[in-house]
Amino acid sequence: MDASARRAPAVLCRSPERHPLSPIPTAALSKRIQPASTPAELLRNFCIIAHIDHGKSTLADRMLQLTGVVDARAARAQYLDRMDIERERGITIKSQAVRMPWEVDGVPYALNMIDTPGHVDFTYEVSRSLAACEGAVLLVDAAQGIEAQTLANLYLALENDLQIIPVLNKIDLPSAQPEKYAEELAKLIGCEPDDCLRVSGKTGDGVLELLDLIVATIPAPVGDPEAPARAIIFDSVYDTYRGVVTYVRVVDGALSPREKIVMMSTRATHELLEIGVISPEPVVTNGLGVGEVGYLITGVKDVRLSRVGDTVTNAHKPATESLGAYRDPRPMVFSGLYPIDGSDYPILRDALDRLKLNDAALVYEPESSVALGFGFRVGFLGLLHLEIVRERLEREFDLDLISTAPNVVYQVSLEDKSVVTVTNPSEFPSGKVGEIREPIVRATILCPAEFIGAVMELCQVRRGDLLGMDYLSEDRVEMRYTLPLAEIVFDFFDNLKSKTRGYGSLDYEPTGEAAADLVKVDILLQGEAVDAFSAIVHKDKAYAYGVMMVGKLRKLIPRQQFDVPIQAAVGARVIARETISAMRKDVLAKCYGGDITRKRKLLEKQKEGKKRMKTIGRVEVPQEAFIAALSSDTEVKDKKK
Amino acid sequence: MSPALPLGDAAPDDGGLPASVAEGAAGRAFGLYLHVPFCTVRCGYCDFNTYTSAELGGGANQASYADTALREIELAARVLEGAGLPERPLATVFVGGGTPTVLPPGDLARMLDGARSAWGLAPGAEVTTEANPDSVTPESLAQLAEAGFTRVSFGMQSARPHVLATLERTHDPRRIPDVVRWARAAGLAVSLDLIYGTPGESPDDWRASLDAVLATGVDHVSAYALVVEQGTKMAVQVRRGDLALPTEEDQAAKYEIADELLSAGGLQWYEVSNWGRTPAQACQHNLAYWRGDDWWGIGPGAHSHIGGDAGGGLRWWNVKHPRAYAERLEAGLSPAAGRETLDLATTRLERVMLGVRLADGLALDLLSTRARREVAGLVADGLLDGRAALGADGHGARVLLTLRGRLLADAVVRALTD
Numbered sequence A: 001m002d003a004s005a006r007r008a009p010a011v012l013c014r015s016p017e018r019h020p021l022s023p024i025p026t027a028a029l030s031k032r033i034q035p036a037s038t039p040a041e042l043l044r045n046f047c048i049i050a051h052i053d054h055g056k057s058t059l060a061d062r063m064l065q066l067t068g069v070v071d072a073r074a075a076r077a078q079y080l081d082r083m084d085i086e087r088e089r090g091i092t093i094k095s096q097a098v099r100m101p102w103e104v105d106g107v108p109y110a111l112n113m114i115d116t117p118g119h120v121d122f123t124y125e126v127s128r129s130l131a132a133c134e135g136a137v138l139l140v141d142a143a144q145g146i147e148a149q150t151l152a153n154l155y156l157a158l159e160n161d162l163q164i165i166p167v168l169n170k171i172d173l174p175s176a177q178p179e180k181y182a183e184e185l186a187k188l189i190g191c192e193p194d195d196c197l198r199v200s201g202k203t204g205d206g207v208l209e210l211l212d213l214i215v216a217t218i219p220a221p222v223g224d225p226e227a228p229a230r231a232i233i234f235d236s237v238y239d240t241y242r243g244v245v246t247y248v249r250v251v252d253g254a255l256s257p258r259e260k261i262v263m264m265s266t267r268a269t270h271e272l273l274e275i276g277v278i279s280p281e282p283v284v285t286n287g288l289g290v291g292e293v294g295y296l297i298t299g300v301k302d303v304r305l306s307r308v309g310d311t312v313t314n315a316h317k318p319a320t321e322s323l324g325a326y327r328d329p330r331p332m333v334f335s336g337l338y339p340i341d342g343s344d345y346p347i348l349r350d351a352l353d354r355l356k357l358n359d360a361a362l363v364y365e366p367e368s369s370v371a372l373g374f375g376f377r378v379g380f381l382g383l384l385h386l387e388i389v390r391e392r393l394e395r396e397f398d399l400d401l402i403s404t405a406p407n408v409v410y411q412v413s414l415e416d417k418s419v420v421t422v423t424n425p426s427e428f429p430s431g432k433v434g435e436i437r438e439p440i441v442r443a444t445i446l447c448p449a450e451f452i453g454a455v456m457e458l459c460q461v462r463r464g465d466l467l468g469m470d471y472l473s474e475d476r477v478e479m480r481y482t483l484p485l486a487e488i489v490f491d492f493f494d495n496l497k498s499k500t501r502g503y504g505s506l507d508y509e510p511t512g513e514a515a516a517d518l519v520k521v522d523i524l525l526q527g528e529a530v531d532a533f534s535a536i537v538h539k540d541k542a543y544a545y546g547v548m549m550v551g552k553l554r555k556l557i558p559r560q561q562f563d564v565p566i567q568a569a570v571g572a573r574v575i576a577r578e579t580i581s582a583m584r585k586d587v588l589a590k591c592y593g594g595d596i597t598r599k600r601k602l603l604e605k606q607k608e609g610k611k612r613m614k615t616i617g618r619v620e621v622p623q624e625a626f627i628a629a630l631s632s633d634t635e636v637k638d639k640k641k
Numbered sequence B: 001m002s003p004a005l006p007l008g009d010a011a012p013d014d015g016g017l018p019a020s021v022a023e024g025a026a027g028r029a030f031g032l033y034l035h036v037p038f039c040t041v042r043c044g045y046c047d048f049n050t051y052t053s054a055e056l057g058g059g060a061n062q063a064s065y066a067d068t069a070l071r072e073i074e075l076a077a078r079v080l081e082g083a084g085l086p087e088r089p090l091a092t093v094f095v096g097g098g099t100p101t102v103l104p105p106g107d108l109a110r111m112l113d114g115a116r117s118a119w120g121l122a123p124g125a126e127v128t129t130e131a132n133p134d135s136v137t138p139e140s141l142a143q144l145a146e147a148g149f150t151r152v153s154f155g156m157q158s159a160r161p162h163v164l165a166t167l168e169r170t171h172d173p174r175r176i177p178d179v180v181r182w183a184r185a186a187g188l189a190v191s192l193d194l195i196y197g198t199p200g201e202s203p204d205d206w207r208a209s210l211d212a213v214l215a216t217g218v219d220h221v222s223a224y225a226l227v228v229e230q231g232t233k234m235a236v237q238v239r240r241g242d243l244a245l246p247t248e249e250d251q252a253a254k255y256e257i258a259d260e261l262l263s264a265g266g267l268q269w270y271e272v273s274n275w276g277r278t279p280a281q282a283c284q285h286n287l288a289y290w291r292g293d294d295w296w297g298i299g300p301g302a303h304s305h306i307g308g309d310a311g312g313g314l315r316w317w318n319v320k321h322p323r324a325y326a327e328r329l330e331a332g333l334s335p336a337a338g339r340e341t342l343d344l345a346t347t348r349l350e351r352v353m354l355g356v357r358l359a360d361g362l363a364l365d366l367l368s369t370r371a372r373r374e375v376a377g378l379v380a381d382g383l384l385d386g387r388a389a390l391g392a393d394g395h396g397a398r399v400l401l402t403l404r405g406r407l408l409a410d411a412v413v414r415a416l417t418d
């Protein structure tokens, strides 16, 4: 393509100090930043980190446009949110890396940008991306200020020794308060308020300056070009057409097409079938050199053979020491996933295997439930992760699923001092148990000072212990708590939002376990315990839980041809009960002048609806009943009214 | 608005039927339904295919409707012959609506004559017309009897003025004993239609309606639970909160009251919504629907069925609007809008779906093996008669609904079909 055609639209080049048409390197200059032969000093690797929705992906869009990587015609909002589910929900789930050219003072640079997700469930995606960078753009919404994931991601970046560029975003918003938040941000990272750049990812304001600043302040990668290659895998994605695509950052040496490579942890050898960079679609290159970020294809079909955190080296000249490994993501919540139609079990198994190819955080093992038949106990990073996996399974594999109420993992010591790990409430030992330990997190809550009381009250109810509190600015506080994971993982955040009129934000990280007074609450339909509805809750909350679940189920289970008593019990003691009285009338009295076809179609539809129910004992339980058990709303609509 | 027609296959322009429909036809009764799509006013709850304008245009005008319908009768006779069906005199004729009696008796008579000359009437054939109580006189009823009608079914709905008002019925309930008397004097058998569960109807209102029916001494009653149909004025009233949706409990209790009072008055149920004094007084045309017999439906939106137990039968339906209906016939085309061929599995399913509703019951061996295993549970739940299921009452093992089962007939059907 003619280089001049790739120039940034003039209207976006507002910077008076620089020549308006110079940011994209000319064809001649571009020769110096060809992949595989770009000197390390011309490389800049950075990621964009922020609290959820502060505008990372939108800022990335502007960068793609200004650097000419995506022309106006091909542009679409949040270009890098490639998955349907990301686009529908307007959130980023997977990090995306893109190589972009940029010119400053006649010198061409290759910038490698990684857009990261903001949601706490995907923090571990962020930490993977950080390992490929020397710097991070810390973005703060100028209408919101610092929030919990701003802190969490900043700390992650600092742990990785990254150069931080503080940036206030969305300055176009009338409600933006850049002065105020520049102060907050400066105080947080120990710089001057003036050091905080002000941009708008929406209008493009300030983005040119930001790109220049990235070149000026983020250190170039350092590595030994002569040494055996060492490249760290920071992502590994399964693609139906191309097999596993592995994203790497080269630290030392170089990788070239068709050479043999070795995965250092497994010693497995593969041939490099393809090597390239993403800009913004895959572009095949002559290899990757020191400091470069790109992708590899070796023809393997399983991401587990190309594991995130592993080090890639040359087969003919292997390195001896691997680069530091990542922590494997640890599932925080577990839920049972069951096909409504039992014969779909093999499809579910294959579907999970397929998703696993792309989602190292997904763990599962087969389990069976008396009520639900065969399924899987699946571990997730959090509820959003659960929701997304479930939705993808249903959508991409055409499955109808029931997911049981999510729970955390408990360690239960028995009388003989042995300890069992309980990932499913129905496995909770029924006899006398000794100590029960539950996972604990350290939570950071940020909110305007006026809500301190409301937050303390909420945390108190959730069995939290206040660790400390700091004013980030005059009217914003950071509160630190330890809380049982089980208390925050489900509906805590919604509660926090409503108690702080939307201003509170939450981040948490696991810190260990603690003993607690927990009991198992069983739910019985027609006198039979339904394992899928059992839950482990704190003793003081068992009654409230039982009443709520029984009440919800009464509303959600349709009338049957017989009375259905529903009970909640702790051990043999019934703590709540309701009855769904038998259906009284289910017959269409008239028939339209012989329109039997219509009558039959109605029957077929009803039978279809029946198939979407799970029969437990003789009771038909709709999918919603299981979903509602998972949802935090205490109010559900009565399906019978 | 009346409900949309089903989605089916295209029907051929000549209305031609495949030879498969003729299979076993000699053993099946043949009936005629004749739709009259006119009413003087539309009742708020009603979504039948009916129009209050007398001037829909061309052959759809009330004045020319009989001629238009006669054209379809001729076409029907040709098509049946062409498909190789044996000649069968009509066992039943049922003129329904709408309100057939908005047409002059002479028009109804001409249509009946047309049917008679096409197929002939079987000895003892049942020939019914529906009628609104305020659309008949002693003279008109006598004319209908004269023309060959044997039976009239009046839309009484309720004996209570406030219930009739909610239903937006125009007739005076005091007229019911009169119209029944006139019809009987003319030699017609009489049936009365009732609706129960209307908003504002108390159990005593309902008992009063049943008592009024029994006081007339009629030999047949249909009692329908009010259905608030989408697209009706009543549905709007319910949505706005002006009327309360009838509850399941209210309608169930009223069904039980109906069955109790009607049986005590000498009328036995023979189908979920129908009661007759003797089996012979059951509506034979109605039974034909539930038994899966053959019938041809004349008129806009009318449905037809020809076909036997072996599969290969056909259901079809005419275009809905009287204007489109008339235009097709005038152009010499079949008015059928769509049709479906019933394969064996569908035929079997329908047999269960329809037959379960009858007091004669459904032979157990018409059920699939899987469905037969459900029977014991349904007996245990009190929905099916245990003695009948065992054949202990001398009529062969069969599915027979209990009173509770009649109220849950659709649930029973779901359990008994695959």
Ligand SMILES: Nc1nc2c(ncn2[C@@H]2O[C@H](COP(=O)(O)OP(=O)(O)OP(=O)(O)O)[C@@H](O)[C@H]2O)c(=O)[nH]1
Binding pocket: A050, A051, A052, A053, A054, A055, A056, A057, A058, A059, A078, A090, A091, A092, A093, A116, A117, A118, A119, A169, A170, A171, A172, A173, A199, A200, A201, A202, A203
């Ligand atoms: N007015 C204004 N809106 C913006 C700006 N940047 C982003 N937004 C809007 O903010 C919302 C979130 O933007 P995203 O770019 O998806 O935010 P994100 O940080 O990538 O979100 P996650 O990836 O889910 O963490 C969208 O509705 C954007 O249109 C901006 O500069 N000005």
Ligand SMILES: C[S@@+](CC[C@H](N)C(=O)[O-])C[C@H]1O[C@@H](n2cnc3c(N)ncnc32)[C@H](O)[C@@H]1O
Binding pocket: A590, B045, B046, B047, B048, B096, B097, B098, B099, B100, B130, B131, B132, B133, B154, B155, B156, B157, B193, B194, B195, B224, B225, B226, B227, B228, B229
């Ligand atoms: C075609 S209509 C009757 C004939 C006549 N036009 C009349 O209304 O008097 C047949 C019967 O269906 C019943 N019906 C009509 N609409 C109904 C509804 N929405 N719910 C219950 N029954 C209904 C009424 O009892 C009515 O008498």
Ligand code: SF4
Binding pocket: B038, B039, B040, B041, B042, B043, B046, B047, B048, B050, B097, B098, B099, B132, B155
């Ligand atoms: S008179 Fe009968 S057909 Fe006509 S609108 Fe009323 S209920 Fe319907």
Ligand SMILES: [Mg+2]
Binding pocket: A056, A057, A058, A081, A091, A092, A115, A116, A117, A118
């Ligand atoms: Mg994003």
